[in-house]
Amino acid sequence: MGMPPRVLVVDRSASVRDTVAELLGEAASEVVWTAREGAGAQLRAGITASAPFDVVLLEADPPPTPASIRELVTLGGGVRVVLAATGPDGAATAVRCGAADVVAKPFNAAELVFRLGRAAAATERADKRRPRKSDVLIGTGPWIKQLYDRIAMVAATDVTVAIFGESGTGKELVARTIHNSSPRHDAPFVVVNCAAIPEPLLEDELFGHVRGAFTDASRDREGLLAAAHTGTLFLDEIGEMPLPLQAKILRVLQSQEFRRIGDDQDRQVDVRIVTATNRDLDALVAAGNFRQDLYYRINVFPLHLPPLRERPEDITLLVNHFVQKYRARLGKPIDAISPAALARFAGYDFPGNVRELENKVHQAMVMCATTVIEDSDVALPKSRASTARPDVDRPFREVKQEMIDGFEKRYLTELLRVHHGNLAQAARAAGMDRKNLWALVERHGLDRAQFKKP
Ligand SMILES: Nc1ncnc2c1ncn2[C@@H]1O[C@H](COP(=O)(O)OP(=O)(O)OP(=O)(O)O)[C@@H](O)[C@H]1O
Numbered sequence: 001m002g003m004p005p006r007v008l009v010v011d012r013s014a015s016v017r018d019t020v021a022e023l024l025g026e027a028a029s030e031v032v033w034t035a036r037e038g039a040g041a042q043l044r045a046g047i048t049a050s051a052p053f054d055v056v057l058l059e060a061d062p063p064p065t066p067a068s069i070r071e072l073v074t075l076g077g078g079v080r081v082v083l084a085a086t087g088p089d090g091a092a093t094a095v096r097c098g099a100a101d102v103v104a105k106p107f108n109a110a111e112l113v114f115r116l117g118r119a120a121a122a123t124e125r126a127d128k129r130r131p132r133k134s135d136v137l138i139g140t141g142p143w144i145k146q147l148y149d150r151i152a153m154v155a156a157t158d159v160t161v162a163i164f165g166e167s168g169t170g171k172e173l174v175a176r177t178i179h180n181s182s183p184r185h186d187a188p189f190v191v192v193n194c195a196a197i198p199e200p201l202l203e204d205e206l207f208g209h210v211r212g213a214f215t216d217a218s219r220d221r222e223g224l225l226a227a228a229h230t231g232t233l234f235l236d237e238i239g240e241m242p243l244p245l246q247a248k249i250l251r252v253l254q255s256q257e258f259r260r261i262g263d264d265q266d267r268q269v270d271v272r273i274v275t276a277t278n279r280d281l282d283a284l285v286a287a288g289n290f291r292q293d294l295y296y297r298i299n300v301f302p303l304h305l306p307p308l309r310e311r312p313e314d315i316t317l318l319v320n321h322f323v324q325k326y327r328a329r330l331g332k333p334i335d336a337i338s339p340a341a342l343a344r345f346a347g348y349d350f351p352g353n354v355r356e357l358e359n360k361v362h363q364a365m366v367m368c369a370t371t372v373i374e375d376s377d378v379a380l381p382k383s384r385a386s387t388a389r390p391d392v393d394r395p396f397r398e399v400k401q402e403m404i405d406g407f408e409k410r411y412l413t414e415l416l417r418v419h420h421g422n423l424a425q426a427a428r429a430a431g432m433d434r435k436n437l438w439a440l441v442e443r444h445g446l447d448r449a450q451f452k453k454p
């Protein structure tokens with residue numbers, strides 16, 4: 001999520017910067033070097049310039065003191081510090097001085113990318129935590145009331161919850177809301193994105209390992225499952241979880257038991273599991289990519305989040321909500337949105353759902369030079385003919401034809417998309433004569449080849 005992190009490398013040798021930059025490649029947006037004496041000033045400068053560092057990579061030798069790490073964290077606005085350690089004692093040093101993690105020197109690209117990325121994400125999460133607490137689920141209509149009812153009902157229990165919805169429909173927000181309104185709310189809410197962690201590391205991340213389990217395992221390590229003990233484990237993108245791990249998660253769901261890598265004993269853990277996916281799990285099960293028994297276990301209490309295009313009546317409310325949210329953050333006295341600008345939002349169907357709407361509002365507010373968001377601040381296509389206010393200054397026939405053309409084109413595009421450009425199949429589904437359909441497709445200049453399956 002978001003931009004690749006800005007990394008501050010703190011080391012006595014400036015050449016480390018180039019090594020790190022090369023190994024991180026596109027996984028970092030920028031890598032800056034400083035000697036230890038300059039670290040505080042660099043971090044402060046980042047904050048002042050509104051380009052804060054997302055993670056600090058600090059040499060572990062000589063061992064930093066807890067106070068010096070605290071100072072970096074404070075100056076960097078809560079930034080996570082990761083130690084770069086040569087010997088086997090790196091982890092112990094990291095724990096003792098309050099660093100977030102440790103990477104072994106000489107660096108290994110995969111490990112560096114993963115650990116720095118994760119620490120940067122934690123920095124970002126911590127940053128968002130305070131406003132998140134008061135984040136509410138916005139919506140009108142029966143669906144939101146039903147959602148709140150179901151959340152209230154299930155939050156009090158330890159029942160496993162499965163959240164389904166397209167990207168950006170609020171799955172994580174709902175998972176947090178469940179945790180925050182459950183008896184577990186003072187315990188950790190731990191997020192594991194099964195799609196973001198490379199497969200070989202995912203098992204280690206989730207379950208941890210014992211010392212000696214593999215070559216680099218110089219000491220025991222608790223996994224995220226243990227970290228979520230007494231709290232909630234949110235398994236995001238569960239559809240991407242590799243099959244062998246699915247068996248292990250199934251076991252956790254059945255008996256609350258798991259085994260660390262290399263351990264010869266089972267451990268018990270008390271977690272509430274919430275899962276989310278934007279994939280069609282039925283289809284994954286049918287294709288043999290998702291275990292049916294696991295599907296049954298996680299699907300005991302499903303919550304389906306509707307895409308934004310099915311609830312356009314929520315758009316105005318959400319726009320206002322995000323204007324409030326970002327006004328203080330941007331320090332701009334924006335207090336209104338013009339009807340024309342609002343019509344832009346209302347006329348768009350947001351394939352990226354609420355996340356996309358939130359980004360567009362934020363963007364418009366950044367553009368806005370007055371106290372009112374204008375049409376020209378909004379980077380969205382002009383309203384579609386069907387939802388725009390009809391133009392009554394022109395002849396009825398003409399406006400009507402324009403609307404019909406617009407409708408036909410959108411209908412055909414969607415029809416061809418769904419049927420991968422197969423005309424016979426599309427005609428059958430639409431209840432049209434194949435020749436008429438063909439003529440219409442030609443008239444609108446649609447290229448069927450573009451809808452063919454890759
Ligand atoms: N109903 C809502 N009311 C207020 N804010 C919402 C709502 N739904 C989503 N949001 C906001 O939209 C953004 C995206 O939501 P979230 O991250 O929960 O979606 P997601 O379904 O997990 O998306 P993805 O599949 O892309 O990970 C967040 O900032 C969230 O706070």
Ligand SMILES: [Mg+2]
Pocket residue numbers: 171172236
């Ligand atoms: Mg999500």
